[in-house]
Amino acid sequence: MNNNSKTGIIIAGLIIGVIASLLVLFGNPANMGFCIACFIRDTAGALGLHQAPPVQYIRPEIIGIILGSFGVALATGEFSPKGGSAPLTRFAIGFCVMVGCLMFLGCPFRMIIRLGGGDLNALLGLAGFALGILCGVFFLNQGYSLKRTYRLAATEGVILPAVAAALFALLLLAPAFIHFTEPDGGPGAKHAAIFISLIAGAVVGILAQRTRLCMAGGLRDVVLFKDFRLISGFAAIFVACLVMNLILTAATAGTYFHMGFAGQAIAHTDGLWNLLGMFTVGFGAILLGGCPLRQLVLAGEGNTDSAMAVLGLLVGAAFCHNFGLASSGEGPTANGKIAVVICIAVLAVIASVNTFGKKE
Numbered sequence: 001m002n003n004n005s006k007t008g009i010i011i012a013g014l015i016i017g018v019i020a021s022l023l024v025l026f027g028n029p030a031n032m033g034f035c036i037a038c039f040i041r042d043t044a045g046a047l048g049l050h051q052a053p054p055v056q057y058i059r060p061e062i063i064g065i066i067l068g069s070f071g072v073a074l075a076t077g078e079f080s081p082k083g084g085s086a087p088l089t090r091f092a093i094g095f096c097v098m099v100g101c102l103m104f105l106g107c108p109f110r111m112i113i114r115l116g117g118g119d120l121n122a123l124l125g126l127a128g129f130a131l132g133i134l135c136g137v138f139f140l141n142q143g144y145s146l147k148r149t150y151r152l153a154a155t156e157g158v159i160l161p162a163v164a165a166a167l168f169a170l171l172l173l174a175p176a177f178i179h180f181t182e183p184d185g186g187p188g189a190k191h192a193a194i195f196i197s198l199i200a201g202a203v204v205g206i207l208a209q210r211t212r213l214c215m216a217g218g219l220r221d222v223v224l225f226k227d228f229r230l231i232s233g234f235a236a237i238f239v240a241c242l243v244m245n246l247i248l249t250a251a252t253a254g255t256y257f258h259m260g261f262a263g264q265a266i267a268h269t270d271g272l273w274n275l276l277g278m279f280t281v282g283f284g285a286i287l288l289g290g291c292p293l294r295q296l297v298l299a300g301e302g303n304t305d306s307a308m309a310v311l312g313l314l315v316g317a318a319f320c321h322n323f324g325l326a327s328s329g330e331g332p333t334a335n336g337k338i339a340v341v342i343c344i345a346v347l348a349v350i351a352s353v354n355t356f357g358k359k360e
Helices: 004-026 036-046 060-076 089-102 109-118 122-139 156-175 195-210 215-225 229-252 272-290 292-300 303-322 333-354
Strands: none
Touching: 004 109, 004 195, 004 229, 036 060, 036 089, 036 109, 036 292, 036 303, 060 089, 060 156, 060 195, 060 215, 060 292, 060 303, 089 215, 089 272, 089 292, 109 122, 109 215, 109 229, 109 272, 109 292, 122 156, 122 215, 156 195, 156 292, 156 303, 215 229, 215 272, 215 292, 272 292, 272 333, 292 303
């Protein structure tokens, strides 16, 4: 697939959108066929990093994305271990992005999936995400940079894929120290069969690696260069999800599509905090150079700075559930609102220091 081809990106988006809808048919939570933030959160719970029983399950989709990206990068000669560009700063940004995701209850990927399922709350999330992108682009135009990366030994680049493979082994072996949501106990109990999820994740990882698919990058390119190629992939995901959800609703008499604000699966109707949550995600994604999906793909390619951002997402998810920051279907928590405001301030400081505080 030509990663510079708009047609190729659209085809990839259509395939990914179909996969996301089918994963719900096969057992994943409604309107959460694929969500990077939610699946990292569930994995954190399975590893005992947080103690929220409804969301504890090692999600094979995350493993598949990393291994799919890793495999195709090796096959095409694009595996390139590198890092050293402000890794701890990237960890902190990843942490803040996860706080925003769990305020909204989804990553940019799930935001599009929720729209495809008729969830109008995601429109507020989309507005906030776009505003966050614009804020990040302002700093890019002023010279924001986290400095250059450096070539690293191959062993550095294979660590995260090796960890992903180890997680898959733990999922299959299910030792006593791995936590699983009890049946009917919450979103963590709803999942497709292990190998279906793994293959779905690998396909998404391969397609995203080949096309450089990134929601944040897509909006950034529209603003900076009037380039609609990347964003066309997410438009294709939306169309595919919408069409598939309508087909599945008609074929199964289920509720794969439900238009409105109220009564949406694993979502809340607080528009302000949906907007501010995704504002945080958009702002942070620009500072990182990509959305959570893109960070996973880059980490699979050997980028240890992106791996640090992924670790920030993981620790952020654990922190949110350990300290009552994550929203629920009932709405955001007071602690979560405070955390989002703090994270926006932290991102503003990071952006300012790395834009206006640089030495000449």
